[in-house]
Amino acid sequence: MKAKQGELKVMTGNSAAAYGAMLCRPDVVASYPITPQTEVVEQLSRFHADGVLTAEMIEVEGENSAMNAVAAATLAGGRAFTATSSWGLVYMYDAVLQAAGFRAPVVMANVNRETPGILAVSSGQQDMIQTRDAGWIQVVVENSQEILDTIIMAFRLAEDYDIQLPVMVNYDGFYISYLAEGVRIPAREDVDQFLSVLKTQPQRTIMDPTRPIGAGSHGLMTEFMELRYKHCAAMDRAKKKFDEIDKDYGDFFGRSYGGQIEEYRTEDADFVILTSGSAVGTSRTVVDAKRAEGVKVGLIKLRMFRPFPQEKLIKAIKGKKAVGVIDRSVNFGWNCGPLYSELRALTPEIGNIPMLSFIDGLASIDITKPHIERVIDDIANAAKGKPYQAVTWIPLEERD
């Protein structure tokens, strides 16, 4: 049985996030506006005013309250959604950590924007990177349709009995949040059906007055370690689960995205680029152009960032002559891109091939086709054994 095709509507990434959340019938929504996410809150409010969304809309005075509210709602057995960006994500940080430790299956849309330290109302992935150790599942998407679909999949993943972890769906501010594209809106009944499998699973532990539990107890020594262990194990299980959910989604709705990663023209590639978010879209067109010139380059789209898709990446990159990573953020302590430094940890399994870090797209700087052409040329040279620069800050070199 297949889902209906769904109405086609031109909408922005933010609007798609609101639609995705609305279709999943959350019980509680608590969200505070911040550029470039504000439209998500506005659209959800519009849905609520029109009676399309019957959630309890909690008007919070800040993001910290928003996360506390939604995490608590899920611990009471409800479904909850929120959205934020950069400064808002920072403001809710302690609650973000609590949500993960409490195993609260919140779904949050995070619209990637540069974090405090240098005031910027512009896109960058530093907020996602800075939150990588919070214990959340994190995915990154490429366009408006994928936002809508991935949010539905996120609820399915977060609330799964084997997982019970909060999920953050990241998308680039400005370049995707404000990007209007044609988006298919799944029918409500079909989303209900897709999520209905959760009802067949055992009831997860929730706060129920008829069956009282203590939640948020102190963790002591080995008991503490045991809980961390279980958290890490659940995160590890999320990899395979995400792939399965993506496949189910594809079988039912007709759209799937590859799960943890998507490989584009990598099978016979000599070398590959690894990147995430909007840069993937542009990279596809440059890879096609280079392929037409006879350059055997491939592209890997990183979708799941936490947990890090080690096995998939090893399989995709092992045997290639070089790999370059385009990061839209920085890893301060390693003076390179963060996704790059995480990939480097897999060197023993991948093999000692040239790995190049490219930092681009900070502060809404456009990652253009010429930038990606340069990336491909640099990796190609490294693949041929020529000397190469380990870390390149593309816009700064271009300016000079």
Next chain:
Amino acid sequence: MAVKKFSSKYEAAWSDADQLLLCLDTGTWRTKRPVVDKEKCTYCGLCAIYCPPQCMITRKDFFEPNLSFCKGCGICAKECPRAAIVMLPEGDFTS
């Protein structure tokens, strides 16, 4: 690593405020500009006092806006007791 030339001398997002506090080309934000009728102007100075970015320049017996910074808010025209200032579309001044 490779980056050797920098556009700022500072290590962080600091700026030198002792010369000009205005480091943005706010004059390009204008859609209307104030035009002062020198005959009507009595040099009372109310426009200069009310101007939010303080960009009214004194010209001995009349005032005129510093067009590098004037954002075209129109407060000067509204406050002028002699109606000596009119706001005209910026497009009229472009060829």
Next chain:
Amino acid sequence: MKEIRFHGRGGQGAVLAARMLAISCVAEGKCVASFPMYGFERRGAPVVAFTRFDDKPIMEKTQIYNPDCLVVIDPGLLKLPTLFTGLNPNGILILNSSKIFDKQPNENLKLAGVVNATQIAVEEVGRDVPNTCLLGAFAAVTGWVGLKSVMASVGEYFSGDVLKKNLRCVERGYNEVKVTKWQ
């Protein structure tokens, strides 16, 4: 694929115009991608909006550097030094202005459609909201999208009396735009 770049100021409806064009294209079965780039989000600040359309899904997420068509909503923006940079040969310009060109402003610009959208908007709607009129002019000059589709897209954002007035703007833009061609 066609790439169209809109230049306006915050409050003139550049972003909305780019979005309405995207909706018109989707109504005609095309794939689209449209987004704005602002500096400071305030009235009067320069705004650029990008719309791409094609028969297949659009992958690139960059700004538009080689437009096939420029839509300039504020005539003051003609003095932007980078306005025509990267304009494709056989480039088209749709301009809100009371004056037509006496000479070709750029060698790649082969077609210019000029209409006093401000005046038309003030006459029909009572305010300087030139965007819908320019969309009508766009449809007439480029022929890339039909007048009916443009009018339907406007209907997604307005209703009642305001819609009727804006639809008149679209039609007047379509009918009253003055076209200049260069070799």
